[in-house]
Amino acid sequence: MGKLTLLAGGAIGYVLGARAGRERYEEIRTRAQGLWEHPKVQEQANKAQFLAKKKTSEVQELSLRACRALDTADIARVDFRLAPDGTPYCLEVNTIPGMTPTSLVPMAAKAIGLSFEDVCERIAGLALERAAKERRPAAPRNEPA
Numbered sequence: 001m002g003k004l005t006l007l008a009g010g011a012i013g014y015v016l017g018a019r020a021g022r023e024r025y026e027e028i029r030t031r032a033q034g035l036w037e038h039p040k041v042q043e044q045a046n047k048a049q050f051l052a053k054k055k056t057s058e059v060q061e062l063s064l065r066a067c068r069a070l071d072t073a074d075i076a077r078v079d080f081r082l083a084p085d086g087t088p089y090c091l092e093v094n095t096i097p098g099m100t101p102t103s104l105v106p107m108a109a110k111a112i113g114l115s116f117e118d119v120c121e122r123i124a125g126l127a128l129e130r131a132a133k134e135r136r137p138a139a140p141r142n143e144p145a
Contacts (some may be wrong), residue, residue, distance in 0.1 A: 051086055059088050066093050074126040077105055 010060045063078040076095035080088045097105045
């Protein structure tokens with residue numbers, strides 16, 4: 001079956017805390033939406049998306065190399081940052097990434113057509129496959145006569 005490989009493209013967004021209150025939330029959301037739609041922001045976002053697409057195979061290969069070097073099992077999320085010249089830098093390898101329906105791994109899976117359930121089934125299948133390969137015969141018991 002092999003490891004599950006997903007790659008999410010560039011993501012730009014914002015997070016708002018629940019403590020702000022609905023009115024403040026709406027004000028911040030409206031301002032953020034206006035900022036997002038600004039032509040200069042869109043130009044930079046388009047450049048980032050183009051660069052991310054251009055670097056996809058290189059970043060995937062680097063991700064696999066990082067996972068092999070660390071001997072990760074079943075699932076990991078590898079975070080990269082691209083320098084302005086396009087050089088990818090690995091920030092971290094997360095061996096226990098979030099797995100809620102709104103976490104990055106399920107979002108990346110959705111981007112390539114896999115449902116949250118598909119991802120969970122695939123991870124469980126990989127774990128069972130690995131466990132079967134690693135299983136050792138039980139040591140004989142010394143039974144009383």
